[in-house]
Amino acid sequence: MRVSLKDVALHAGVSIKTVSNVVNGYQHVAPAMRERVQRSIDELGYQPNLTARHLRKGRTGIVALALPELGNPYFAELAAEVIDAAARHDYTVLMDHTRGRRDQELLVSQGFRSQVIDGLILSPIELSTEDLRERGEHVPLVLLGEREYDLPYDHIAVDNVAAAREAVRHLLALGRRRIAFLGARRGHSQPAHLRLQGWREELDAAGVVADERLVAVTDGWGHADGAAAMARLLDTGHRPDAVFAYNDLIALGAMRVLSERGLRIPEDVAVVGFDDVVEGRYGTVTLTSVSPDKASIARTAVESVLCRLHGGAPEPRRVHAPYTLVCRESTLGRR
Template identity: 50%
Template sequence: MTVHLKDIAAYTGVSIKTVSNVVNGNYEHVGPKTRTLVLEAIKKLNYKPNVAARHLRKAPVGVLAYAFPDLANPYFAEVGEAIVAVANQQGYTVLLDFTSAQRDKELNVLTGLQPHLLDGVILDSHALDLEDIVLNDTQRPIVLLGERLFGASVDHILIDNVAASYTATKHLLSLGKRRIAAIGVQQCRSEAPSLRLQGFIQALTEEGLAVDEALLLEGGLWHRADGAAAMRRLLSLDEPPDAVCCFNDLMALGALSVLNESSYRVPGDIAIIGIDDIEDGRYANPALSTIAPDKHEIARLAVTLLVERIKGTRNGPPECIKAPFRLCPRASTLG
């Protein structure tokens, strides 16, 4: 039976990163007792570094993977399309891997596939922990996307989520809206809800407005049905909101569908804005105002950094880079 670093970690009770440090002779952050414990486990379990995998990883095959969590969310498809376009320009093929936000599937993309099949991975993780993102003899270079795993020892591309929701809320405030609701505030493994809530509250506070807890609604899985259900709850209040900031476009489209079935006018009675700028929103009735992440720049940064790591032309410490975004005001707020 082949013994992996995770087996040594489980046997000794230390992290995979600590085991990796010992295996690779990086003792700076490993105490003598822990080092001895790991070395004894390596000997007892007969662990042998995968030298063949290391060698194969150095021979590029021209294939990258983009692993994403949600096939039903067009945002990930649009980012994937941009990644494929940028990678093709640099001579790479991209394998798209739908993980369903499941830990075993995300781990498989990092360590399960044979090293000679992939040169590197662009990963939008919703299930892994920091200690899982450790480069070892079974892994290839990684670039992270999204609002998780901050501080991982790999390059990370995202947008400023606090600033994005702040900009969306300030837009609603600039239109004279004062009773503004937010949909999608639940806590989950992604930090997007809490970050976007920060920006929402910051904008209200600067305007001297109190935060009404009754106007802060969860968004389930952040799909259309979740936004629709939340909008129905808001309309059942004695005093419904005059605007809603949805933390993604899918929830905004669901909320918009409920308003279109009601007696409320959009945006006259209730204005709606989302985040993501998915294509569906441009053809909604009325067209959806949104915050548009620069998906092409996200793709360009992710592919460029990954290819540079693969080729060894980027050897410095990992970077966390925020891609730009812009406000796209449309009829759902402007009329």
């Protein structure tokens, strides 16, 4: 049978209120009393009924996380961090896979799960500002990712222009001048547009002409897209001496083609990715990459939802998540 607060109280010889204070982290409990109650909790194997606790507060204890591409290691790693961050607040995460499709993003943003969630963390790809402005749902919403929205929602994102400039600056410092950008998008895709902007700005600041023939468009985010873009670029005869890729998967696909064409990494072509996924750390040539602090992004997102839920932080926040450039063999070689 499930152990109750009453069972713990009888075992410890204290009141139910005292046990409740210990379980809920109430500060004003004498250390000796707290230790006594905790000993009974441990011996009896008491587990708090989180569902009942949330329901007493009019909550479900569930936060939804909607991501565009669960097959992408970056989003899988981010999801794991969000789940861990939510668990520290006794919350469960409900996953939604939007596949980056506008209809699916509209569905989750307009609250089709509003009866079972307390808040929503959404990483949109296709939603416009108008789509979100017309949102009638009152469940707290926190946005992730690099699309720009002028909206009253907390938004957590890496400064893409600054991060791209740092990546290109690293390549320039190594003496590279023909730096390609792989992962530009047709139409308007803000993360790619912003990273391409950073590429141009840093080259310009260094007095290096940005050769637009070295900008390769991809239709997707994966290995195959990077491989195809690299192959097309090499086939034109405009060989770069370095590559800055929109993400790690594109970079890894490009590295495969470079190797197949007999080009050495980094001696002939240095490569930098973006996202710092685990796969890039264990290849034959480890990948230099811009590494967003996924744990910080997840923690800030969960805390922002809960803060909104409890009426805190009246002004929407635009949070620039921390990142670092992690330099590995694809630019520095083996040492």
